[in-house]
Amino acid sequence: MNIGKAADASGVSAKMIRYYESIGLIPAAHRTASGYRDYTDDDVHVLQFIRRARDLGFAVEHIGELLALWRDQGRASADVKRIALNHVQVLERKIAELQGMVATLRTLAERCHGDDRPDCPILADLDAPAPSCPECHPAPARRRFGKP
Amino acid sequence: MNIGKAADASGVSAKMIRYYESIGLIPAAHRTASGYRDYTDDDVHVLQFIRRARDLGFAVEHIGELLALWRDQGRASADVKRIALNHVQVLERKIAELQGMVATLRTLAERCHGDDRPDCPILADLDAPAPSCPECHPAPARRRFGKP
DNA sequence: CTTAGACCTTCCTGTCATTGGAAGGTCAAG
DNA sequence: CTTGACCTTCCAATGACAGGAAGGTCTAAG
Numbered sequence: 001m002n003i004g005k006a007a008d009a010s011g012v013s014a015k016m017i018r019y020y021e022s023i024g025l026i027p028a029a030h031r032t033a034s035g036y037r038d039y040t041d042d043d044v045h046v047l048q049f050i051r052r053a054r055d056l057g058f059a060v061e062h063i064g065e066l067l068a069l070w071r072d073q074g075r076a077s078a079d080v081k082r083i084a085l086n087h088v089q090v091l092e093r094k095i096a097e098l099q100g101m102v103a104t105l106r107t108l109a110e111r112c113h114g115d116d117r118p119d120c121p122i123l124a125d126l127d128a129p130a131p132s133c134p135e136c137h138p139a140p141a142r143r144r145f146g147k148p
Numbered sequence: 149m150n151i152g153k154a155a156d157a158s159g160v161s162a163k164m165i166r167y168y169e170s171i172g173l174i175p176a177a178h179r180t181a182s183g184y185r186d187y188t189d190d191d192v193h194v195l196q197f198i199r200r201a202r203d204l205g206f207a208v209e210h211i212g213e214l215l216a217l218w219r220d221q222g223r224a225s226a227d228v229k230r231i232a233l234n235h236v237q238v239l240e241r242k243i244a245e246l247q248g249m250v251a252t253l254r255t256l257a258e259r260c261h262g263d264d265r266p267d268c269p270i271l272a273d274l275d276a277p278a279p280s281c282p283e284c285h286p287a288p289a290r291r292r293f294g295k296p
Numbered sequence: 297c298t299t300a301g302a303c304c305t306t307c308c309t310g311t312c313a314t315t316g317g318a319a320g321g322t323c324a325a326g
Numbered sequence: 327c328t329t330g331a332c333c334t335t336c337c338a339a340t341g342a343c344a345g346g347a348a349g350g351t352c353t354a355a356g
Binding site: 004034 | 302303304305306
């Protein structure tokens with residue numbers, strides 16, 4: 001099976017398959033005489049595993065760990081559970097951060113007329129955040145959600 | 149005031165101040181005779197505005213819009229409200245996505261012994277997600293949270 | 297058999313917000 | 327004058343991709 005078929009079958013784009021190979025997440029694929037990458041059903045299976053883990057928000061780094069455990073028949077399920085629960089914590093921290101932002105923005109938007117007048121509490125707050133409104137000013141988020 | 153003081157006063161790193169200048173988010177700073185950037189309190193004020201907006205999760209692109217509105221005395225508050233509420237929607241979509249992931253992982257982790265035995269429903273699900281467990285299989289998240 | 301065009305290959309670039317570092321100039325205190 | 331803390335510019339890297347150029351290969355139709 002060539003890379004295009006493998007991409008369709010696994011839901012991982014051909015670009016990404018080559019990328020995962022380049023960073024060592026998956027071993028180099030077999031090649032046909034003409035140099036085309038050639039995939040087996042098992043290879044596609046691995047790619048599906050990766051895609052599913054990505055959909056669950058695992059970083060590629062952690063997917064590598066999960067793959068190793070998956071391949072290791074003697075692994076302890078505790079290891080897997082630890083990785084999963086650790087990921088849950090990371091996700092929940094992120095959720096809390098986002099919820100703080102939403103709360104602030106909703107509060108500000110509620111106080112905004114939303115008409116043609118120039119007054120706008122949203123801009124006013126961005127300008128000089130009112131210290132008397134703790135709901136508007138959650139703990140400063142040092143790291144943003146761009147880096148999982 | 150040099151860039152270091154402006155950075156301390158605004159909470160935006162010197163690196164980022166130069167970056168914001170380079171992408172045109174802020175105008176080029178005045179320079180001293182020796183070429184050092186020189187900032188006024190007003191400049192710092194703008195930087196604080198930017199930092200606050202970043203803390204609220206606005207993309208730099210949107211901060212540019214907000215800055216333009218902030219500077220525009222004749223702006224309509226409706227414009228600001230629209231941007232803010234639009235951002236709320238984006239954030240809430242992201243939150244729902246993350247919550248779906250957490251729910252799946254929690255469910256899987258609950259079913260995992262977490263001992264030395266190799267059996268692990270987490271890996272088993274990544275392997276071949278059970279179609280009979282809708283809770284485990286939320287709507288596929290196409291875009292991940294890496295790009296706000 | 298030839299040809300079109302759909303696929304494959306590698307390699308390079310850009311994204312976004314940010315951090316890091318190197319090489320070199322400037323400033324203030326001792 | 328020296329020290330070291332600052333400033334300057336420029337270049338590279340991060341993660342997880344997407345896009346594209348240049349060139350080779352495969353397949354089906356004519």
